[in-house]
Amino acid sequence: MLSIKDLRLSFKDNEILKGIDLEVNKGDVVTLIGPSGTGKTTLLRCINYLEKPAKGNIILDDLNIDYEKITKKEILALRRKTAMVFQQYNLFKNKTVIENVMEPQMIVQRKSRKEAYETSVEQLDKVGLIDKLESYPSQLSGGQQQRVSIARALALKPEVVLFDEPTSALDPELVGEVLKVIENVVSTGMTIVLVTHEMSFAQKISTKIVFMDKGNIVEEGSSKSIFEDSTNARTKEFLNHFNTNKLNVTKEEVYA
Amino acid sequence: MDVAYMIEIFPKLIMTLPITLLIIVVSAIFGLLLSIGVTYLRLKKLIIIGPILETYVSFMRSTPILIQLFLVFYGLPVLMNSLGFNAGDFGAITSSIIALIIFNGAYLSEILRPAYLSVERGQHEAADSLGYKPIEKFRKVIFPQLAPIALPGLGNAIIYLVHDTSLVFTLGVVDIMGQAKLMLANTYGENKIEMYLAIAIMYWLVCLSSDRIIKLLEHFTYLKRIKRKSKVKKTKVYKESVSIQ
Ligand SMILES: Nc1ncnc2c1ncn2[C@@H]1O[C@H](COP(=O)(O)OP(=O)(O)OP(=O)(O)O)[C@@H](O)[C@H]1O
Numbered sequence: 001m002l003s004i005k006d007l008r009l010s011f012k013d014n015e016i017l018k019g020i021d022l023e024v025n026k027g028d029v030v031t032l033i034g035p036s037g038t039g040k041t042t043l044l045r046c047i048n049y050l051e052k053p054a055k056g057n058i059i060l061d062d063l064n065i066d067y068e069k070i071t072k073k074e075i076l077a078l079r080r081k082t083a084m085v086f087q088q089y090n091l092f093k094n095k096t097v098i099e100n101v102m103e104p105q106m107i108v109q110r111k112s113r114k115e116a117y118e119t120s121v122e123q124l125d126k127v128g129l130i131d132k133l134e135s136y137p138s139q140l141s142g143g144q145q146q147r148v149s150i151a152r153a154l155a156l157k158p159e160v161v162l163f164d165e166p167t168s169a170l171d172p173e174l175v176g177e178v179l180k181v182i183e184n185v186v187s188t189g190m191t192i193v194l195v196t197h198e199m200s201f202a203q204k205i206s207t208k209i210v211f212m213d214k215g216n217i218v219e220e221g222s223s224k225s226i227f228e229d230s231t232n233a234r235t236k237e238f239l240n241h242f243n244t245n246k247l248n249v250t251k252e253e254v255y256a
Numbered sequence: 257m258d259v260a261y262m263i264e265i266f267p268k269l270i271m272t273l274p275i276t277l278l279i280i281v282v283s284a285i286f287g288l289l290l291s292i293g294v295t296y297l298r299l300k301k302l303i304i305i306g307p308i309l310e311t312y313v314s315f316m317r318s319t320p321i322l323i324q325l326f327l328v329f330y331g332l333p334v335l336m337n338s339l340g341f342n343a344g345d346f347g348a349i350t351s352s353i354i355a356l357i358i359f360n361g362a363y364l365s366e367i368l369r370p371a372y373l374s375v376e377r378g379q380h381e382a383a384d385s386l387g388y389k390p391i392e393k394f395r396k397v398i399f400p401q402l403a404p405i406a407l408p409g410l411g412n413a414i415i416y417l418v419h420d421t422s423l424v425f426t427l428g429v430v431d432i433m434g435q436a437k438l439m440l441a442n443t444y445g446e447n448k449i450e451m452y453l454a455i456a457i458m459y460w461l462v463c464l465s466s467d468r469i470i471k472l473l474e475h476f477t478y479l480k481r482i483k484r485k486s487k488v489k490k491t492k493v494y495k496e497s498v499s500i501q
């Protein structure tokens with residue numbers, strides 16, 4: 001359903017993505033993992049053209065786009081079939097919670113106010129924010145803002161939802177509430193591409209794990225094949241690094 | 257001090273107020289429109305037009321408005337002639353307005369550009385990622401967020417503009433200052449203090465009213481909406497706690 005072929009992108013002379021091929025089927029939960037600076041965020045942003053790849057091809061649903069010859073119309077179409085959940089939430093600061101969720105439906109999908117309102121209330125109820133409709137983003141916690149941004153994305157009924165480290169900017173005690181919401185989204189059968197450093201969460205919800213390093217996909221497969229059975233040296237090193245980090249944290253917590 | 261004299265000259269000075277207001281309003285409106293165009297082009301960082309506009313802005317900001325008035329008044333007809341337009345003289349009022357428009361096109365751009373740039377990249381990206389068209393993004397997201405940042409600066413710019421109009425009499429415009437000059441000539445320079453005090457009060461009143469307009473506009477920005485809302489909330493909470501007792 002989503003298929004990327006030979007995607008290449010450079011910033012100045014620095015090649016960041018070196019020919020990425022990625023297949024995502026309907027209902028898949030694909031998680032991109034890998035060291036910092038590897039290009040995970042950049043790849044995700046290429047999917048809705050927030051970054052402009054130099055080369056490559058993307059097929060999404062009935063769209064078949066050559067990045068080199070992309071038109072304004074195709075950019076809009078691509079963006080309207082995908083929805084991005086940002087690390088920093090990026091709610092519209094000048095809008096209330098309900099307006100944040102309603103407005104894109106009215107602008108992008110030309111829905112009536114009434115229709116947009118009903119969808120928004122339904123989505124905001126699902127993320128547990130029905131009592132915050134009239135609040136402004138600046139009056140909400142990070143976790144609440146991120147839940148609104150998930151509601152805003154889902155209200156547009158996209159083909160794919162893209163999550164870029166949705167919990168990285170949150171205080172530790174707020175991570176859980178957002179992960180729970182994402183889990184609920186997964187359970188609806190939504191197609192998802194996710195970047196995260198929450199390894200146990202990734203292991204639990206993903207239908208496919210993609211391990212990236214230095215602008216390449218090194219290895220991909222089921223949770224089990226990557227997290228437990230991988231024989232690839234780089235994958236193992238990366239995952240080991242994570243486990244030791246985790247142990248350190250628990251040790252500190254124990255001695256605290 | 258001769259208060260009776262002040263009261264006597266006030267109507268005469270006020271008669272010329274429409275000229276001053278005309279210059280202010282026309283220069284403000286067209287200056288703002290010009291500055292929007294200038295800001296739009298500057299933000300695009302074009303290869304040739306970009307540096308030209310930076311030079312224009314820098315020049316207008318750093319040369320005295322009095323010199324700019326003279327340059328336009330004496331220079332523009334010459335320029336038009338050499339370009340083959342037989343424009344003749346523009347007259348003092350038109351020249352003043354043109355000079356003030358050119359000045360504000362640059363000066364206001366120095367307010368609008370940082371206001372635009374102060375809107376976080378994430379706000380642009382959110383609108384883009386949702387599939388907003390550029391114009392929709394500007395109308396619904398960017399403009400409402402840059403407005404409260406730009407308004408105080410624009411308010412100050414209007415006050416400067418009001419002050420700058422006090423120089424156009426040097427081109428021969430009979431505005432408040434021009435009228436004062438004529439009247440002082442008739443009284444052989446007596447009652448100077450009363451005259452200038454009366455004028456100062458008039459400029460003050462003009463600035464006060466432009467201030468009110470800016471305040472009114474600020475009232476509708478989202479930042480003020482949020483502020484009002486949090487106030488309402490606090491009073492509500494307070495009432496609830498009272499009723500519990
Ligand atoms: N706008 C940009 N201009 C120049 N270089 C950039 C830009 N954005 C990202 N990069 C570079 O591209 C590389 C990949 O960045 P990216 O954000 O995609 O990494 P990542 O895998 O998401 O890392 P992290 O886990 O830290 O989020 C990095 O080396 C980064 O410095």
Ligand SMILES: [Mg+2]
Pocket residue numbers: 040041042165195
């Ligand atoms: Mg990243």
